[in-house]
Every structure is written in structure tokens, then in C-alpha cells.
Amino acid sequence: MDRVYSSLQYWLVNHPNVLHFQWTEGQTLGSTPLFLTLTVLTYLSLTFLLSRTPLPSLGTHILKPITALHSLTLFLLSLTMALGCILSIISHPSPLHHIICFPLNTLPTGPLFFWANIFYLSKILEFIDTLLIILSKSKQRLTFLHVYHHGTTFGPRDLNFWFSSRIEKRPVGF
Numbered sequence: 001m002d003r004v005y006s007s008l009q010y011w012l013v014n015h016p017n018v019l020h021f022q023w024t025e026g027q028t029l030g031s032t033p034l035f036l037t038l039t040v041l042t043y044l045s046l047t048f049l050l051s052r053t054p055l056p057s058l059g060t061h062i063l064k065p066i067t068a069l070h071s072l073t074l075f076l077l078s079l080t081m082a083l084g085c086i087l088s089i090i091s092h093p094s095p096l097h098h099i100i101c102f103p104l105n106t107l108p109t110g111p112l113f114f115w116a117n118i119f120y121l122s123k124i125l126e127f128i129d130t131l132l133i134i135l136s137k138s139k140q141r142l143t144f145l146h147v148y149h150h151g152t153t154f155g156p157r158d159l160n161f162w163f164s165s166r167i168e169k170r171p172v173g174f
Contacts, residue, residue, distance in 0.1 A: 008083060008087060009087055009091065012080070012084040012087050012088075012111070013087045013088050013091055013111045017114075018114045018115075019110065019111060020109075020110075021109060021110060021111065021113055021114035022107070022108070022109040022113075023108035023109070023113050028117065029117075029121065030117075030120065030121055036154065039154060040151050040154055043127050043130070043151060043154075044147070046131075047130050047134070047142075050134045051134050051139070051142060055134070055135060057137065058135050058136075060136075063132065063135060066132065067132050070128055070129070073125070074122070074125065074126065077118075077122055077125070078122075081115050081118055081119050081122070084111065084114070084118075085112060085115045087111075088110070088112040088115065089112065091111075092112075120154070123150070123153055124154075126150060129150070130146065133146070
């Protein structure tokens with residue numbers, strides 16, 4: 001069991017790419033307002049266009065395995081992110097303080113911010129849900145709430161990281 005924990009600790013917290021992660025506006029993948037804007041506009045435009053375009057019918061024998069693989073991928077990615085966040089918090093010298101808020105002037109660096117960034121980028125992968133709904137021709141599942149949710153959950157991470165240097169304390173939530 002110690003080997004499993006040590007291995008997870010290394011790959012999810014102490015790997016150099018995770019341990020030394022630093023979110024820098026304009027340098028980190030997806031960290032510019034232009035990226036955010038273009039991604040959301042592309043999602044909304046493609047959703048609008050594809051939902052009104054007659055597409056070839058892909059039978060359930062094709063769509064169900066693709067949907068299952070997509071769901072499994074999201075599950076495994078979510079599990080990895082959750083483990084990465086939990087291990088990052090408990091391996092910190094003062095874990096209880098980091099569960100609620102970061103101390104004043106904490107820069108967005110380190111494992112927890114790495115996993116926050118992965119979570120943010122995983123939202124793009126979740127856009128595939130909409131494509132699968134459109135391809136299944138299940139118009140009743142393509143609701144305003146679904147599109148609104150995907151279109152709006154993409155931006156808060158940027159706002160949180162951007163405000164991080166401008167406010168005293170910020171919640172860990174993003």
C-alpha cells in the first residue's frame with residue numbers, strides 16, 4: 001500500500017511538471033481572455049449550427065459505445081483530479097488552512113493550481129456531451145440549461161486566478 005501511495009504522491013503532487021506549475025496569464029495554456037472568449041463563442045456557434053444542420057444518422061450501436069468511452073474518460077479524469085487535489089492538500093505543511101482560503105498574496109503556483117488548471121481545461125472535453133446529444137438527434141435533451149451550463153462554467157477559473165493578486169483571500173474552489 002505504501003508503494004501505491006508513494007507512486008500516486010509522486011505522479012500527482014511531486015512530479016516536476018505538477019510541483020513547479022505556475023499559472024501565468026498569457027503563457028499558461030488557455031490563460032488569455034481571448035482563448036476563453038473564442039472557446040465559448042466557438043462552442044455556442046457550433047452548437048447552434050450543428051443543431052440546425054441535417055446530420056447523418058449514427059445509430060445507437062455507434063453512439064452508445066462512444067458515449068460510454070466519453071463518460072469513462074471524464075470519470076477517470078475527475079478521479080485523477082480529485083486525488084491530485086486531496087494529496088496536494090494533505091501534503092501541504094498546513095493543510096487545514098488551504099481547504100478554505102489561501103494566505104494573503106499566494107501566487108497561483110504548485111500542485112493545487114496545476115489541478116485547478118487541468119479542471120479548467122477538462123471543461124473543453126465536456127463540450128463533447130453537446131455534440132453527442134446533437135448526433136443522437138435528441139433535441140429534447142439539448143436544453144438551454146445544458147448549453148448555458150457548458151458556456152458559463154468555463155470562465156470562473158480565469159477570473160479567480162486573475163483576481164488572486166488583487167484580493168486578500170480567495171477560496172480554493174477554482
